[in-house]
Amino acid sequence: MEHVNSTARTSGATVRAAVWRGPRSPLSVEDVWLADPGSGEVGVRIAATAICGSDLAYVDGHWESSSPAVFGHEAAGVVDRLGPGVTDLAVGDRVVVTLIRSCGSCRRCIAGAPVGCSGRFAPDGFGPLSDARGSEIRQGLGVAAFAGAVTVHRSQVVPVVPEIGLDVAALLSCGALAGVGAVRNTARVAPGSFVVVLGAGGVGLNVVQGARLAGAAKVIAVDPDQRRLDASLRLGASAAVAVGDDVRDKVRSVTEGEMADYVFVATAAVSAIETGFELLARMGTLVLVGMPPSGARVSLDPVMVASAGQRILGSKMGSALPARDIPALVALYREGRLELDGLITARYALVEIEEALRSTRSGDSLRNVIITDESLIA
Numbered sequence: 001m002e003h004v005n006s007t008a009r010t011s012g013a014t015v016r017a018a019v020w021r022g023p024r025s026p027l028s029v030e031d032v033w034l035a036d037p038g039s040g041e042v043g044v045r046i047a048a049t050a051i052c053g054s055d056l057a058y059v060d061g062h063w064e065s066s067s068p069a070v071f072g073h074e075a076a077g078v079v080d081r082l083g084p085g086v087t088d089l090a091v092g093d094r095v096v097v098t099l100i101r102s103c104g105s106c107r108r109c110i111a112g113a114p115v116g117c118s119g120r121f122a123p124d125g126f127g128p129l130s131d132a133r134g135s136e137i138r139q140g141l142g143v144a145a146f147a148g149a150v151t152v153h154r155s156q157v158v159p160v161v162p163e164i165g166l167d168v169a170a171l172l173s174c175g176a177l178a179g180v181g182a183v184r185n186t187a188r189v190a191p192g193s194f195v196v197v198l199g200a201g202g203v204g205l206n207v208v209q210g211a212r213l214a215g216a217a218k219v220i221a222v223d224p225d226q227r228r229l230d231a232s233l234r235l236g237a238s239a240a241v242a243v244g245d246d247v248r249d250k251v252r253s254v255t256e257g258e259m260a261d262y263v264f265v266a267t268a269a270v271s272a273i274e275t276g277f278e279l280l281a282r283m284g285t286l287v288l289v290g291m292p293p294s295g296a297r298v299s300l301d302p303v304m305v306a307s308a309g310q311r312i313l314g315s316k317m318g319s320a321l322p323a324r325d326i327p328a329l330v331a332l333y334r335e336g337r338l339e340l341d342g343l344i345t346a347r348y349a350l351v352e353i354e355e356a357l358r359s360t361r362s363g364d365s366l367r368n369v370i371i372t373d374e375s376l377i378a
């Protein structure tokens with residue numbers, strides 16, 4: 001099929017996608033044009049895409065984006081097209097699709113930190129999505145998986161074994177990768193540590209699981225929602241504290257006065273960062289996992305931080321190496337040591353995406369998953 005206006009990307013097909021045209025209009029499920037993979041790219045038929053807090057931050061306008069755009073980045077599916085030069089995948093491979101796009105040759109890629117890649121990926125400046133007139137539709141976070149198919153860079157795709165369902169595997173792409181990775185890769189939590197997790201949503205619950213897997217002596221989850229707190233206890237938290245209770249007193253009593261060696265801030269609430277500092281032990285580490293709204297500022301006492309020998313770490317996508325970490329997470333899942341099925345609150349069709357977003361926005365769900373192609377799940 002030939003396409004009219006796009007300069008570099010001429011072959012492709014139409015797919016259904018949930019198009020965003022600004023924070024005040026509902027997503028519109030319609031046909032868009034998806035270009036075939038170019039050199040080093042892969043086409044994936046999407047089976048399932050979970051809704052992440054980042055999708056909602058864009059949809060609701062807390063983070064800035066040009067419109068129109070298609071979001072959705074926590075996805076899994078089946079390879080259905082291969083671009084020139086991609087020789088290590090086959091059509092039909094079951095894969096997790098991530099937003100971590102890496103060139104493999106910049107300074108950070110060479111240093112083993114693909115999440116910091118500074119490579120350039122669309123030399124013609126044109127992504128794979130456009131409307132019927134050939135005007136570009138932004139590929140949100142480089143994925144755009146609230147759609148029947150995506151065209152992404154080879155580095156964004158990691159094969160998974162058939163023993164994990166693709167609806168469950170979707171959670172590995174962001175929530176589990178970012179949550180467990182924050183513990184294992186970014187903070188490298190030592191066994192016996194006292195850990196506090198502020199925010200027990202889709203990422204925070206995976207921080208709880210990661211802390212348990214790392215052998216933390218105490219894991220204290222803090223969240224306003226009772227359902228999430230109950231989930232945190234099921235996933236290995238030793239204490240669950242409702243926001244509004246005296247969190248500081250509670251952490252002091254659970255850690256027998258020591259306070260936290262690690263505080264993970266897995267919520268977008270700016271106030272949680274300041275709360276996190278109050279919960280830190282001497283030599284403690286504050287790990288920023290959640291992304292507050294654009295322009296947020298916090299105040300801290302640098303003398304306190306320096307004299308207590310504390311550290312502040314930003315955890316981008318769990319400092320993940322997807323090709324190493326996703327298979328490792330699948331192995332933990334198959335051994336029954338990583339819970340994923342229980343993190344899915346509800347499944348929706350693509351046309352029901354507004355309802356799914358509403359449920360995610362209300363904060364009472366763990367992960368809501370859009371099932372784009374039921375036939376690929378079984």
Ligand SMILES: [Zn+2]
Binds near residue numbers: 053054055073074174
């Ligand atoms: Zn995400």
Ligand SMILES: [Zn+2]
Binds near residue numbers: 102104105108110
């Ligand atoms: Zn790179």
